[in-house]
Amino acid sequence: MSKMNNSPTERIENYLETIYQVTQRKKFAQAKDIVEILGVRPPSVTEMFRKMKKQGYINYEKYSGVTLTQKGESIASEIHLKHQILKDFLMILDIDEKTALEEASEIQHNVSEETIEKLILFIDFVKKSKKTGGWIDHLEFFFKTGKYVECHPANRDKCPVHSWKQKIQ
């Protein structure tokens, strides 16, 4: 799983995800979209489009732009999902959305499928826990105050975290 930073594969992954996001909104992704989103120079986009076409990731029509092939789309949607999962995970750690998105895109290239699967389960667990307001409230309290408090469901009305939650809601 250890890949060098800025290796062609990682660059291709970034392009694939960007094209994926753009083509969710409109029919073709154009070089200018990539320039805008990835902050790269137009000549390198053209070069990359040629390379990606050669490797079977995209359909490239000179004047209209690019779309993903089936191969490109299946990889891109996986990368996109990874990005979302890592973002959600970082946000559970009380990291703001913008930072979480940026850092997730750095991490996503070096995370195994096994870890992503565990993170999916973890996020699902947290979401379910949020509905019933158990330990997750205590974790949020810990992030805000640095105080670790045990929760006793039988004593919910005496729980400092849950009474604090009720007050601010």
Ligand SMILES: [Zn+2]
């Ligand atoms: Zn509690």
